[in-house]
Amino acid sequence: MVGIAKGGVFVGGALAGLLSRDFYPVRISRRSRDRVVRRRPKVFGRMPAELSGKRVLIVDDVVASGDTLQLACDRAREAGAAEVQSAALVAREGGPRPDYFALETADLVVFPWDYDVIDDGRFETDPGDIGV
Numbered sequence: 001m002v003g004i005a006k007g008g009v010f011v012g013g014a015l016a017g018l019l020s021r022d023f024y025p026v027r028i029s030r031r032s033r034d035r036v037v038r039r040r041p042k043v044f045g046r047m048p049a050e051l052s053g054k055r056v057l058i059v060d061d062v063v064a065s066g067d068t069l070q071l072a073c074d075r076a077r078e079a080g081a082a083e084v085q086s087a088a089l090v091a092r093e094g095g096p097r098p099d100y101f102a103l104e105t106a107d108l109v110v111f112p113w114d115y116d117v118i119d120d121g122r123f124e125t126d127p128g129d130i131g132v
Contacts, residue, residue, distance in 0.1 A: 001015060001016040001019075001021050001022065001023050001024070001056070001057050001059060002023075002024050002025075002026055002047070002048075002051070002056060002057070002058050002059065002072065002076060003016075003023065003024070003025050003026070003059045003060075004025075004026060004027075004028050004058065004059065004060040004068060004069070004072055005025055005026065005027040005028070005029075006113055007060060007061025007062065007089075007111060007113055007114070008025075008058075008059045008060035008061055008088075009025045010061070010111075010113055011059050011060070011061050011087075011088075011089055012025070012057075012059030012060075013025075015057075015059060015087075022050065024047075024048040024050065024051070026043065026044075026045065026047060026048075026072065026075075027043075027044040027045065028041050028042065028043050028044070028068050028071055028072055029041055029042065029044070029068070040067060040071075041067050041068045041071050043071060043072075043075055046079075047075045047076055047078070047079035048079070049079065049080075051076055051079045051080060051081045052079060052080030052081070053080060053081075053082050054081055054082055055081070055082055055083040055084075055085075056076045056081040056082075056083065056084050056085070057084075057085050057086070057087055058072045058073050058076060058084060058085070058086045058087070059086075059087050059088070060072075060086075060087075060088045060098075061088060061089050061090065061111055061113075062088060062089065062090045062091075062092070062109060063086075063088045063090070063091045063092060063095065063096060063097070063098050063101070064092050064095060065095070065096070066095060066096030069086050069088070069096070069098060070096075072086075073086055085099040085100070086098035086099050086100070087099060087100040087101065088100075088101045088102075089101065089102050089103065089109075089111075090102065090103050090104070090105065090109050091103070091104045092104075092105070092106065093105055093106040094106070
């Protein structure tokens, strides 16, 4: 199982633990130091060599444009995965759909890991991390 940082690491790690599967986190993002700096997502690092010959589930929390999930699936295949499927907690209504998802909605969904604590101790959401 491969979890896309940041939200997919929480979701994928939990699923891997429940299913007693190996888990590998990867970072794929349009962001650098919390600022959007590129139009297309970029893989930071490499997909694990351990994916070669295995069935792989790529996990993220929210699928909005589908670009990040598609890139992760493509890179897993390039790493030699025998079969690649995708999963997310939330798929955007009318957008790309992973193979498995729990909820399809046009509403804004905010998870605990989408919050940052700002200087005065309040919580603030970062829309770039929640697929808006």
